[in-house]
Amino acid sequence: MTTMWQCQGVNSPAAPAGAVRQGSLRELNLALVLGRIAAAGRPPSRAALAAETGLTRATVSAVVEDLVAGRLVTEAEPTPRAGAGRPARGLVLAGDGPAGLGLEINVDYLAACVVDLAGEVRHHTVRRADLRPVSPADALGRLADLAARARADAERQGLTLAGAALGVPGLVDDAGRVRLAPNLGWRDVPVPELLAHHAPLTETVDGVPALVVDNEANLAALGELHSGAGPGSFLHISGEVGIGAGIVLDGALFRGARGWSGEIGHIPVRPDGPPCRCGGRGCLELYAGQEAILSAAGLIGADLPADTAPARLTQLAEVGQAAVLHALAEAGTAIGVTVASVINLLDLDTVVLGGAYAPLTPWLRPPVLAEIDRRVLTAAWSPVTVRPATLGPNAAAVGAAGSVVRRIIARPAGWLARV
Amino acid sequence: MTTMWQCQGVNSPAAPAGAVRQGSLRELNLALVLGRIAAAGRPPSRAALAAETGLTRATVSAVVEDLVAGRLVTEAEPTPRAGAGRPARGLVLAGDGPAGLGLEINVDYLAACVVDLAGEVRHHTVRRADLRPVSPADALGRLADLAARARADAERQGLTLAGAALGVPGLVDDAGRVRLAPNLGWRDVPVPELLAHHAPLTETVDGVPALVVDNEANLAALGELHSGAGPGSFLHISGEVGIGAGIVLDGALFRGARGWSGEIGHIPVRPDGPPCRCGGRGCLELYAGQEAILSAAGLIGADLPADTAPARLTQLAEVGQAAVLHALAEAGTAIGVTVASVINLLDLDTVVLGGAYAPLTPWLRPPVLAEIDRRVLTAAWSPVTVRPATLGPNAAAVGAAGSVVRRIIARPAGWLARV
DNA sequence: CGCTATTTGTTCAGTGGTTGAATTAAATGA
């Protein structure tokens, strides 16, 4: 039983690529029904599910029986009552079944969290520490420690971890190796190998690797997808030390040919601008990165701890400090120019400002919208929404955990076969 | 039987969104087997199909029987022989079954073509005419005339038209209305209504509209997808009078939230550059549009007919005319800056230069690659291919016709139900 | 309180489509 590590497929739609045997039929309907239960506002009855899916009540009953037996669904006791007739038994995602472990390594903190099927965060730990001076092996060791505690807490609550996902601020290849994490100073770090010594993460469940490593911005976008406005298409911009983006198209994260999409921080804003350490010139990060904003606001060298600088920025913006407002306007314009390009290219109708940008949205939104209006061909007919992210600061960790349970919801047959 | 017109869904994957009844099973396997036959290099046998799909030979035989009965597949007479054993009967897409009608309106020509299931172009007509002074109604009338002749020719060859697609150089909404076609001078043209008077295009087949209207660049990209290197992800840039792009992700055209993706011509290259008539500043079209290149090459006002200007450009480039080489280098650099942004965002590994750019590839490719190398974060590890389009000048018309037959291949059950 | 109307959920024979093994078909090669 070899442990496989791979980065792709965190979110796979229920499209059968290969042969469709008769068992696939049940698999697809399991996914269909479970998906409806997950998406429903209030607990739906079997009859309601039959009506909205087009299946017969008999089939829905059979499918639900499987789901209940597999601890994915339970019947809601407080039945929501309606008019006459036999009362419906509401179905909800089980709170004591499988759960996902989400991990995050960032420049100045480690995070671990556990999310159950229903999307509730059942455990959350953040450990602040500047990880730049720490070796990757040490950092991953500390992370494994956090993960072990998270697992223990989850089991204490009766949850079963069904997998884990780890977000890192850098480029990850198919084997889970971190090719480049500039702000962390990592280069070609074989995360799977380094974590292989730590027990709780090395088990393989089904054909799916027990741990999926992915870009932090991708996972944050997935978190936004599942917690936010539901399926659709949007661009989620993560303003951390660097600037990353996750692209959600039609309710699915788009990863690109090799999983390296969303490197929005190095899109040129001014092709002849100052050189960037990526080798290019005039990249967005030089105008809207955290360092650039702090410098323009005159806050560089104000010996602030790295993690309080964004909060300070918000404070000063709220009291209307001129230099800060100017810095944010400049940054917003640069973001707007870039976002306009993205919208011209992809025709998205929503832009989500995440990470450190989220609390700065009131000041960033106007210049961003102004550039969109000026530069997007279709802006006149179809407005673009710019809104802050709904998830908090550790969106990537929550999104990572969510991606694990979302995979089970998208393909419950795999989980049921394990139990 | 109302005629519905819509622009979306030219290429829909075989993913069942709703309930999966037992009939869907056959539908999915029909699509699976037909898709393999279409993708295979040499005519595969039933046994080979069974082996690669995972279905049993019995099932494949039954499925193939349906496909043959529906005139989608025929047995190839000259059986390709192998070693010992009963000889296989090769299966090929039928050349006398359904076919697609492809139409194109561009600034200086109209085109119509017919493509059969196998992708062969069975009819092709181009009528050159400057359409800017012509009213939309007149232009569409001429187009309907071309379409009628194409249909007559197709029927003479024993083909049955299964639908039509029309490419226009502009933005098309879900109802088939051309919201804006700047280079044609069209604005809010209700193509379906105007064409409704012309008989051969107004029939509705199945739930699918008889005519799909789409952006020319999108259809050209689809043509490239089906005729070129097969599935994958690439950016197809159509260099016509304006600059459009079609984005193919994982073998499927990406249309965006409203079908208006790919407006690459108005991505800002220099945010503070000269004003563009789109309202923005420094758009790509100002640096790499046909007019810009001709002007920089000193060919503006050289009273060339519009349609021979690109050819003249190639001639002069081949003899090494300095001004032309310089103009192409400048245009290539601008394209490269833009393409670098796209690749940073989407992580594509292939860029296809289409339309008027195709023959200019030898001169455009070096500066494009240079900018990619400088500005794309991952360029060091993963090379990007820049190549000319394989389809000729009327790629959009051929792609339009191909999109019709491709839909049948992706969802043969719909066609079989009609016969 | 009892009856009916109403809606939910289950049971069961029927059916469509796939499976797996046996059978037939058509060639090669010794």
Place this chain on the structure above:
DNA sequence: TCATTTAATTCAACCACTGAACAAATAGCG
């Protein structure tokens, strides 16, 4: 000529969904 080999078909078994009938559980009404 006959064994070998591969291709394709036939057929009983089986799986999952359908449709209709039935049982369960409640509200409303006299």
